[in-house]
Amino acid sequence: MKGMVRFVGAGPGDPDLITVRGLRALQEADVICYDALGVAPELLEGLRAELIYVGKRCGRHSRSQEEINALLVELAQRGLEVVRLKGGDPGVLGRVGEEALALAAEGIPFEIVPGVSSATSAPLSAGIPLTHRGVADSFALATAHRRKGEEGFSIPPYNERTTVVLLMPVRTARAWQAALLRRGYPRELPVAFVSRGATPAQRVLVSTVGAAAADAEAARITAPTLVVIGRVVGLRGRGLRWWNDRDARECAEEPTRVDVLAEARA
Numbered sequence: 714m715k716g717m718v719r720f721v722g723a724g725p726g727d728p729d730l731i732t733v734r735g736l737r738a739l740q741e742a743d744v745i746c747y748d749a750l751g752v753a754p755e756l757l758e759g760l761r762a763e764l765i766y767v768g769k770r771c772g773r774h775s776r777s778q779e780e781i782n783a784l785l786v787e788l789a790q791r792g793l794e795v796v797r798l799k800g801g802d803p804g805v806l807g808r809v810g811e812e813a814l815a816l817a818a819e820g821i822p823f824e825i826v827p828g829v830s831s832a833t834s835a836p837l838s839a840g841i842p843l844t845h846r847g848v849a850d851s852f853a854l855a856t857a858h859r860r861k862g863e864e865g866f867s868i869p870p871y872n873e874r875t876t877v878v879l880l881m882p883v884r885t886a887r888a889w890q891a892a893l894l895r896r897g898y899p900r901e902l903p904v905a906f907v908s909r910g911a912t913p914a915q916r917v918l919v920s921t922v923g924a925a926a927a928d929a930e931a932a933r934i935t936a937p938t939l940v941v942i943g944r945v946v947g948l949r950g951r952g953l954r955w956w957n958d959r960d961a962r963e964c965a966e967e968p969t970r971v972d973v974l975a976e977a978r979a
């Protein structure tokens with residue numbers, strides 16, 4: 714008897730921001746395979762399911778993607794109800810397609826429960842809607858993660874009506890800053906780093922294209938952080954800041970809750 718796999722988006726890190734369907738899937742699961750960053754630990758408390766950690770630690774994969782694919786297949790073939798829990802929305806830089814294709818190849822049924830992506834919710838919690846009438850009518854999302862030897866970013870040429878969101882921007886800040894300047898982004902265009910967005914630990918650093926990398930280093934920005942580039946960032950200072958977040962410059966020396974959890978797990 715084959716089981717099935719439900720891919721569930723956990724939301725941006727606040728346990729209240731998972732969907733009702735996603736929460737029900739966690740409660741019904743026999744086994745949950747989860748990543749570290751982005752998944753609120755509270756979501757995993759008090760469940761009957763066996764918990765298997767398959768995430769990254771200090772930039773290293775604890776299991777390769779192929780091993781994760783094989784694990785999901787094996788668990789489902791044992792007849793188990795499996796949840797594969799992923800941060801944010803599984804379809805946004807979440808590799809859900811690779812894992813679901815591995816299941817499809819073995820004829821294993823799966824379901825995908827969408828989640829609240831950090832890409833939209835973290836900016837919004839920082840008082841930065843990605844579109845705003847008369848300011849921006851489109852947005853582009855790109856990863857700023859680079860594998861060794863990989864060049865270039867999928868950053869579009871500058872258009873003042875397009876907001877750009879970069880995920881995984883911390884390690885490559887110097888490189889994407891240079892890419893923005895090459896593509897015609899004005900040096901004074903505002904940039905916001907939103908760390909642990911949409912959670913009680915949210916920190917925000919507002920900078921500019923010209924100063925972004927140096928400011929992020931000075932403020933010791935760490936993952937999970939995303940970057941918003943464009944005129945919509947200015948709305949935060951014009952009255953849209955509604956979350957009681959902290960300025961990243963003021964708490965550069967303090968360890969974060971995520972740092973403390975990562976240490977405890979190591």
Ligand SMILES: C[S@@+](CC[C@H](N)C(=O)[O-])C[C@H]1O[C@@H](n2cnc3c(N)ncnc32)[C@H](O)[C@@H]1O
Nearest residue numbers: 725801802805830831880881909910937938939
């Ligand atoms: C591998 S991507 C996965 C994105 C996820 N699927 C989503 O929809 O949010 C991980 C990156 O998402 C961003 N991220 C995730 N949670 C975040 C949060 N609460 N605040 C800011 N950025 C976050 C960071 O850029 C992080 O490095």
